[in-house]
Amino acid sequence: MTAGLGVLGLPAMAQQKGPRLITVSGAITEVVYALGAEQQLVGTDTTSLYPPPALKTPKVGYMRQLSAEGLLSLKPDAVIATTESGPPVVLDQLRSAGVKLELVEADHSWGEVQRKVQAVGRAAAREVQARDLQARLDGEWTDMQKRVAAFTGRKPRVxxxxSHSASPQVSGEKTAAHAVIGFAGGVNCLAGFQGYRPMTAEAMASAAPDIILTSTQGIEAHGGVDKFWARPELALTPAFRKRALVTQDALLLLGFGPRLPGAIGELHQRFLSV
Structure with a gap:
C-alpha cells in the first residue's frame, strides 16, 4: 500500500509527476499513498499522520480552519477534501482560482471510503489503479462483515x-464512533442525540457500558490508563469494574480510510475478548 516510499527523501518538486495534489483528510492522504501517487503531493492537512512519510509533507493547517492563501501558495492542480472541511468561503476561493476541488461526502459509511478512493483516482489521474484498489478493499470489507455477522452472542454495550482534552465527551448517533461500534458488532449505549456531549456522571450511570472505547491519543493526553480510569464518572459503569478498555489510533479508528476493514476486524476481536 506504500509503493514508492523509497524515494520520499527527495524533494517533492523533483519527484512530482501528474497533477499536483493537496489532501485535506488523513484518510484521503492514505489513499494517495495506497495508489502510489505520493510523489504528486505538494501539501496535506494536520490530520495526515499516516503513513509516517506523510508527516514530512508541507502542512496547510487543520481541515476545518483552512486558509486560501496557504493552499494556493503551493500551486495545486487539485485539492481533495471531505464535506467536513472548511470554512466554505475558502473552498469557494479555491474554485474561483481555478483549482479542481474534489469534495467527498463524509457519512461514516463504507461508501465514504469508496468515494475517497474514486476521488483520489480522478484527481491524481490514476483511475485504473483506483479501481484495482477499490476491488481489493471491497473484498476485505465483505470478508470482515461476514466474520462479524458470524457472531451470534450478546452484542456488547460500548x-x-x-478524551483528548480535560473535558471528555461521549459519542451519540451520526458520528464516526457510532458507526464503527456497529460495524464491529457492538451497540453504542448512548442514543437519542446526535454528535457529542460532555461526559457526566448521570450519562455514565444510565449508559451502563460493558466496554469503554477511546483513542490511544486520548489515553496519552490523560497521562496513561490509570489516570484515565481515575475519572470519577467512569467508576459508575460496569466497564470500570472489569477495566474493559479498548483503544485504537484515532486516525485508524475514526478516519474511514483504506485501513478500515482491518481496524474493524481488530475491534471486533477485542470486543469479544475484554
Whole structure:
C-alpha cells in the first residue's frame, strides 16, 4: 500500500509527476499513498499522520480552519477534501482560482471510503489503479462483515469517549464512533442525540457500558490508563469494574480510510475478548 516510499527523501518538486495534489483528510492522504501517487503531493492537512512519510509533507493547517492563501501558495492542480472541511468561503476561493476541488461526502459509511478512493483516482489521474484498489478493499470489507455477522452472542454495550482534552465527551448517533461500534458488532449505549456531549456522571450511570472505547491519543493526553480510569464518572459503569478498555489510533479508528476493514476486524476481536 506504500509503493514508492523509497524515494520520499527527495524533494517533492523533483519527484512530482501528474497533477499536483493537496489532501485535506488523513484518510484521503492514505489513499494517495495506497495508489502510489505520493510523489504528486505538494501539501496535506494536520490530520495526515499516516503513513509516517506523510508527516514530512508541507502542512496547510487543520481541515476545518483552512486558509486560501496557504493552499494556493503551493500551486495545486487539485485539492481533495471531505464535506467536513472548511470554512466554505475558502473552498469557494479555491474554485474561483481555478483549482479542481474534489469534495467527498463524509457519512461514516463504507461508501465514504469508496468515494475517497474514486476521488483520489480522478484527481491524481490514476483511475485504473483506483479501481484495482477499490476491488481489493471491497473484498476485505465483505470478508470482515461476514466474520462479524458470524457472531451470534450478546452484542456488547460500548461507549466511545473523546478524551483528548480535560473535558471528555461521549459519542451519540451520526458520528464516526457510532458507526464503527456497529460495524464491529457492538451497540453504542448512548442514543437519542446526535454528535457529542460532555461526559457526566448521570450519562455514565444510565449508559451502563460493558466496554469503554477511546483513542490511544486520548489515553496519552490523560497521562496513561490509570489516570484515565481515575475519572470519577467512569467508576459508575460496569466497564470500570472489569477495566474493559479498548483503544485504537484515532486516525485508524475514526478516519474511514483504506485501513478500515482491518481496524474493524481488530475491534471486533477485542470486543469479544475484554
Amino acid at each position: 461507549l466511545f469517549v473523546l
